[in-house]
Amino acid sequence: MNAIEIKNVSKYFGRNKVAVENLNFSVNKGEVFGFLGPNGAGKSTTIEMIMDYIHPSKGSISVMGYNSQMETKEVRKKIGILPDEYGLYDRLSGIDHLKFANRMNGSNENPMEIIRTVGLDEKDAQKKVRSYSSGMKQRLALGMALSGSPDVLILDEPSKGLDPQGIRRVRNIIRERKNNGVTVFFSSHLISQVEAVCDSVGIIKSGELLAVDTIENLRKNVKSQDQLVLKLESTENLEPNRLESINGVSNIQTNGNLLIASFSNNEGKIKLIHELHSSGILIKDIKSEETSLEDLFAAYLSESDY
Numbered sequence: 001m002n003a004i005e006i007k008n009v010s011k012y013f014g015r016n017k018v019a020v021e022n023l024n025f026s027v028n029k030g031e032v033f034g035f036l037g038p039n040g041a042g043k044s045t046t047i048e049m050i051m052d053y054i055h056p057s058k059g060s061i062s063v064m065g066y067n068s069q070m071e072t073k074e075v076r077k078k079i080g081i082l083p084d085e086y087g088l089y090d091r092l093s094g095i096d097h098l099k100f101a102n103r104m105n106g107s108n109e110n111p112m113e114i115i116r117t118v119g120l121d122e123k124d125a126q127k128k129v130r131s132y133s134s135g136m137k138q139r140l141a142l143g144m145a146l147s148g149s150p151d152v153l154i155l156d157e158p159s160k161g162l163d164p165q166g167i168r169r170v171r172n173i174i175r176e177r178k179n180n181g182v183t184v185f186f187s188s189h190l191i192s193q194v195e196a197v198c199d200s201v202g203i204i205k206s207g208e209l210l211a212v213d214t215i216e217n218l219r220k221n222v223k224s225q226d227q228l229v230l231k232l233e234s235t236e237n238l239e240p241n242r243l244e245s246i247n248g249v250s251n252i253q254t255n256g257n258l259l260i261a262s263f264s265n266n267e268g269k270i271k272l273i274h275e276l277h278s279s280g281i282l283i284k285d286i287k288s289e290e291t292s293l294e295d296l297f298a299a300y301l302s303e304s305d306y
Contacts, residue, residue, distance in 0.1 A: 001065055002026040003152055003183035004033075004050065009059030011045055011207075019045040020207040023059070027185055027200075032178050034194035035187040036297055037204035043187040044084055046204075047156055050185075051081060064151055077105075080150035084157050086141045090130035094120060094140050097129065098147060105148025118143040119169050134161035142170065146177075153177060155186035159193055171197055195293035203300050210300050218296045226288060228269055230259040233282035246271045257284075 004027040011019040020042040027033040037043050048054045050061055052072045061068040063075045088097060098111035115125045118139040129137065138161045145153060153174075159167045167190070174184050174197045188194050194201060195215065202212040211218060232238070238259065240252040248268025253260040259276075263269050269288075276283060 001029060002062075003029040003031075003064055004185060005062045006046070006050075007060050009046075009049065009056045009061060011042075011049060011054070012057045018207050020049075020204075023204075023209050025202055025209060025212040027183060029064075029183055030178065030181045031199040032174060032184045032197050033186070034198035034201040035185065035204065036191065036194060036201055037187075038301070040206075041204045042207040043204060044156060045207075047081075047083070047154055047185075047187070050154065051076065051079065078151045079154055080145040080148065080152070081154045082142050082145040082156060082158055084160075088129045088132075088137055088140065091128060093126055093128055094132070094136075094143075095125040097140055098125075098143055101144040101147035105150075107148040109147060109149070111147075114143040114146055117146065117173065119166060135163060135166055138162055139166065142173070146173070150182070152183045152185065155184065155188075157188055158186055159188060159190050167193060191294040191297055201293070203297060205301055215293055215296070218293075218300075226263050226269075228261050228263060228272070229287040230261075230273075230276070230283050231285035232257050232259055232276070233284055235259065235281075237279055237281060239279075243272060243275060246275060 006023050006025055009023040010021050013019055023046065035043050035046070045054070049056050050063065050068060052068045052075065055069060064078045066074040066078070068075045092100075094115065095111055098114050101107075102109055102111060112122065112125065115121070120136065120139055120143075124132075124136060129140065132140065138158075142155075142158060145155070155174075158170050162170065171193060174186070177184060178197075186194070198215070200212065200214050201218070203210045211221070213221070235254055235257055238254065240254070243249060243261070244252050246268055248263055249261055249272050251262040261272060263272075273283065273286075
């Protein structure tokens with residue numbers, strides 16, 4: 001059973017405003033799914049339809065086997081959500097918010113455990129939220145999403161307002177929940193954070209889904225090129241033009257004793273190293289760099305413009 005299934009979903013606002021058009025994708029149970037797209041692409045609209053805050057103009061959405069429109073209460077019981085725009089009560093303390101979340105979720109969890117999980121402490125828990133920084137509010141809102149141990153976590157920009165330590169904590173929470181069988185669906189502008197934890201990603205632009213796949217398969221689909229950085233003892237006998245004639249090797253660059261080359265296949269890497277060895281050039285260190293998710297994201301957006 002898929003944790004989230006979206007079939008032929010479109011959303012129109014009025015006659016001329018298309019928010020999303022014919023979305024078709026699913027999220028496997030227990031996977032971390034990253035949802036990427038520029039501002040206004042339709043990410044938040046999709047999340048709002050999953051939660052049934054707004055209805056699709058056509059199509060259907062299910063969560064853990066429940067139809068989001070026909071069985072909304074059951075769907076929301078399965079989900080813990082950190083929305084992009086959340087509402088906290090200035091006059092309530094952090095611990096009061098989590099007690100309220102527990103009551104809403106029918107949970108007997110110790111709210112202080114959640115407080116510690118998201119990186120707040122006992123003093124923070126007793127403070128009124130009006131005294132919280134933006135990062136503390138984000139942590140508290142995340143804690144409310146975790147309340148009740150939901151089967152599905154939906155996180156819309158979970159790293160917003162957080163310092164590097166807070167971002168690492170969010171990443172660790174996502175990994176821990178995944179290890180416990182929780183499905184995590186999250187959107188983020190910090191593509192490096194998505195790349196660090198996701199099993200698969202969806203890329204959306206102007207309401208249109210451009211791709212849904214693993215990062216590995218996305219690399220194959222756009223024919224991305226990895227880079228190899230070689231530290232050489234000397235570049236004195238180096239012949240860049242000759243090296244670029246090797247099948248699969250391109251864009252040879254040198255920087256001091258560093259040789260940087262792009263590759264379209266692993267065979268090219270092996271042939272380059274063999275050619276350097278045959279030429280008597282000593283390789284002191286090798287570093288391989290795969291195409292980043294950010295580069296893949298840019299490539300897909302660029303391709304969609306043609």
